[in-house]
Amino acid sequence: MDYSQLQLDETLFKGIQEAGYVTCTPVQEKVLEVSLDGSDLYVQSQTGTGKTAAFLVTIMQQLLNGGKANSKNGLVLVPTRELAVQVEEEAEKLGKHTDLTMASFYGGVGYEKQIEKLQKGVDIIIGTPGRIIDLNTSKKMNLSKVGYLAIDEADRMFDMGFYPDLRKIVKHLPDSTDRQTMLFSATLNSYVKNLAWEYTKDAKEINIESQNITVDEIDQELIHVSSDDKMRLLTGILSREHPESLIIFCNTKKMCEVLSKRLELNGIKNEFIIGDLPQSKRLKIMNAFKAGKLNCLIATDVAARGIDVNDLAMVINWDLPNEAENYVHRIGRTARAGKSGKAYTFCSEQDVYSLMPIERYIEKQIPSRIAYEEDFGEDLSKDKWIKTGSWKDEEGAKKH
CATH class of the missing domain: 3.40.50.300 (P-loop containing nucleotide triphosphate hydrolases)
Incomplete structure (x- = not known):
């Protein structure tokens, strides 16, 4: 209907x-x-x-x-x-x-x-x-x-x-x-x-019948890494695996924007979507992503709820979600239509408290390991100051 x-x-x-x-x-x-x-x-x-x-x-x-x-x-x-x-x-x-x-x-x-x-x-x-x-x-x-x-x-x-x-x-x-x-x-x-x-x-x-995503079909890997090394781990994975479509999930709007700008400084084209983004900009980004003109998207759980995008090659959880169910919603986007993608989860000292509720919810342990030196790439954004909220300035300028 x-x-x-x-x-x-x-x-x-x-x-x-x-x-x-x-x-x-x-x-x-x-x-x-x-x-x-x-x-x-x-x-x-x-x-x-x-x-x-x-x-x-x-x-x-x-x-x-x-x-x-x-x-x-x-x-x-x-x-x-x-x-x-x-x-x-x-x-x-x-x-x-x-x-x-x-x-x-x-x-x-x-x-x-x-x-x-x-x-x-x-x-x-x-x-x-x-x-x-x-x-x-x-x-x-x-x-x-x-x-x-x-x-x-x-x-x-x-x-x-x-x-x-x-x-x-x-x-x-x-x-x-x-x-x-x-x-x-x-x-x-x-x-x-x-x-x-x-x-x-x-x-x-x-x-409503629960459309349970069988997380077993998804290639999951949880990597224990310190907060300071997450960016190097991300650039390492992206430079090695070159996923053709990817969503990176963050828990906060600010982190989405910061991460987007840091990836840009590392030469990785991307866009971020958060709840505050004007609808016109959001639609433009989503259309580009669905058409394959953009292959890396950074999003919060709230912003992603309205996105009808599945069959992704990769999902990366920059943070562990606060709600256990959201872990399944996030990684489930890689395993639709019989395809199987890869789901990485970065688990730092701050994220570890969210791990047990997630594993209890999915009734299994997520395969995990510690990040090794060879996993890390270079981070060209290290020590650079990142200004946030500039998209608001751009929107304001358009209106005047």
């Missing part, structure tokens, strides 16, 4: 188009078929299937279709700060042409800016349970008008001990008959089902 068949609000549809969404993923299709009439649902769906867009499009359409006019707002609960930021970025992208406001609320940062946003008014609140409770208890956040609730990664919420917090939050929301509740989880265990029975009305169950 295409998004054009859903009769969505024009301003929302424009944002969906610009985000590059044309056809619904299986979870988006099944959710949107039943959620747009206000039905409650609980959904079993893995990370990376497009579920974020499924609940965001539902909430936005409902708000634009009279919910906002009736002073209702949406609440999205997520287990981690990283996920809160990712969901906010996706919401801003999809809601770009609407008059809806969205903001994320999580711990580990000051309250001032978050309170400032609440005072201005927020249509879609995205947050972690602890901070939502804090703001609600201090009467800075009003939850009595929440008409649409999405609980994402519910199974992880339980694993992290958030069940009592979820119950506390739900007590402050309108009754289940006066709100729409959507629950998303990688597994529908008894805890998740109990939550669904307790806080939903006539909820519909949706199961």
Whole structure:
């Protein structure tokens, strides 16, 4: 099913188009078929299937279709700060042409800016349970008008001990008959089902078959290397293997840009894509990559989520991902359509803490070794100062 068949609000549809969404993923299709009439649902769906867009499009359409006019707002609960930021970025992208406001609320940062946003008014609140409770208890956040609730990664919420917090939050929301509740989880265990029975009305169950990428088919190698030597290891691999198509994954937007510039100084043509990049530039880069005019791309997990590029010759994890599932999503891009690619993972002293959750998730040890002297290439960018954010200056210059 295409998004054009859903009769969505024009301003929302424009944002969906610009985000590059044309056809619904299986979870988006099944959710949107039943959620747009206000039905409650609980959904079993893995990370990376497009579920974020499924609940965001539902909430936005409902708000634009009279919910906002009736002073209702949406609440999205997520287990981690990283996920809160990712969901906010996706919401801003999809809601770009609407008059809806969205903001994320999580711990580990000051309250001032978050309170400032609440005072201005927020249509879609995205947050972690602890901070939502804090703001609600201090009467800075009003939850009595929440008409649409999405609980994402519910199974992880339980694993992290958030069940009592979820119950506390739900007590402050309108009754289940006066709100729409959507629950998303990688597994529908008894805890998740109990939550669904307790806080939903006539909820519909949706199961999306897990498209498990068999990581066994992928030639994986984890190399233990110090942070300072990662660049030399990268230039060594690239000069030896000359992959015809490659994505290098980094955990942060800044690292993507720094790495891109350092590779350029080493004579390796590349581009980077991050969530902040203007859509026109992003499309230009992606079209060049798909056409084979560009063979090296550097990306964050968030930016890569909207990329339909598989059958890669190589994937390199510059950092180990913070979310174990993302390891599978990253390396799985090399093993589609019966082809088998190579996946290198650089594991430094900072990355080692992320290794165990990944190996537990894929239920196997990643073949690993220590970097040898012969693995290293030359790094012409060593000791050079790298300026970041210059793409923003370029965009600004174009507008004036």
